[in-house]
Amino acid sequence: MSQINFKLLHMFIAVAENKSFRQASEQLNRSQSAVSMQIKLLEDQVGAALFHRTTRRVELTAEGLQLLTHARRALGEWENGLREIREVIDIQRGTLSLACVPTIAATILPQALHAFQASYPGININLRELAAEDMLDCLRRREADFGIGPEMDGSTEFQFAPLFNDPIYALATRAFPFRKRSAVDLTELSAYPILLNSKSAALRSMLERALATRNLQMKIKFEVEHSYTLAALAGAGLGVGILPKVALPRPVRKTMQALPIVNPTLERTVCLVSLRGQSFSPAAGALTSVIHKFLKPRP
Numbered sequence: 535m536s537q538i539n540f541k542l543l544h545m546f547i548a549v550a551e552n553k554s555f556r557q558a559s560e561q562l563n564r565s566q567s568a569v570s571m572q573i574k575l576l577e578d579q580v581g582a583a584l585f586h587r588t589t590r591r592v593e594l595t596a597e598g599l600q601l602l603t604h605a606r607r608a609l610g611e612w613e614n615g616l617r618e619i620r621e622v623i624d625i626q627r628g629t630l631s632l633a634c635v636p637t638i639a640a641t642i643l644p645q646a647l648h649a650f651q652a653s654y655p656g657i658n659i660n661l662r663e664l665a666a667e668d669m670l671d672c673l674r675r676r677e678a679d680f681g682i683g684p685e686m687d688g689s690t691e692f693q694f695a696p697l698f699n700d701p702i703y704a705l706a707t708r709a710f711p712f713r714k715r716s717a718v719d720l721t722e723l724s725a726y727p728i729l730l731n732s733k734s735a736a737l738r739s740m741l742e743r744a745l746a747t748r749n750l751q752m753k754i755k756f757e758v759e760h761s762y763t764l765a766a767l768a769g770a771g772l773g774v775g776i777l778p779k780v781a782l783p784r785p786v787r788k789t790m791q792a793l794p795i796v797n798p799t800l801e802r803t804v805c806l807v808s809l810r811g812q813s814f815s816p817a818a819g820a821l822t823s824v825i826h827k828f829l830k831p832r833p
Contacts, residue, residue: 646828665733727755727773
């Protein structure tokens with residue numbers, strides 16, 4: 535039974551539907567003797583006669599009728615499977631899972647997803663908003679096709695394909711008298727109460743390195759999980775929020791000031807993130823191409 539293949543079943547169905555070895559052989563472009571030999575082989579493997587053969591006609595036996603039902607079902611499933619694979623290859627249907635840090639997911643990613651869906655409406659996308667460390671864990675468990683987030687130092691098992699550089703800004707009310715109107719020095723910033731996103735491990739590491747180099751410390755007053763909460767606290771005058779430019783509220787209210795941090799200039803590199811050596815599906819490859827085109831920093 536294990537030797538039965540789709541070729542034999544295809545011949546069997548042709549004979550059964552034509553009720554004739556001659557007509558089946560013409561349909562299959564094979565000799566009548568070759569078709570007859572293949573059907574005999576199938577009957578030997580099944581262990582039962584499949585056709586009643588007379589000089590005038592060919593009729594299915596009871597075993598043949600039963601096999602015909604299952605053969606049609608098997609070939610139908612096979613054809614459906616091939617069609618589904620072709621649709622995936624042709625990016626007509628499928629599901630993608632994308633992990634993305636919230637500051638990107640809530641700001642500039644939607645435009646790219648809208649463009650992708652317009653070109654590939656049959657692809658469903660599962661978008662997971664995760665902090666950078668959680669995003670890497672998600673990719674490590676292969677729960678997402680790829681991620682979008684900041685480049686992380688020391689993560690050798692991942693590859694980071696840069697998309698754009700995102701400067702780090704200070705956001706505060708005008709009650710905080712920054713000396714310059716175009717930027718704020720890290721040294722000056724360290725004198726104010728600071729608001730930080732507790733989930734931004736990459737930003738915190740960047741700040742700590744810059745502060746250690748200048749022998750400075752920051753007074754962190756509030757730590758929150760979401761950038762819009764951080765912006766709200768800054769708007770209430772509770773301190774100076776530190777966040778990427780892409781996460782700044784738009785527009786910045788007239789009562790607020792948003793200035794890039796300098797001396798040193800702080801910025802993160804936003805990347806497409808994937809496991810090293812991982813191959814993308816056709817749909818994932820198409821989405822990354824759209825993301826490269828649309829994901830750019832806001833002016």
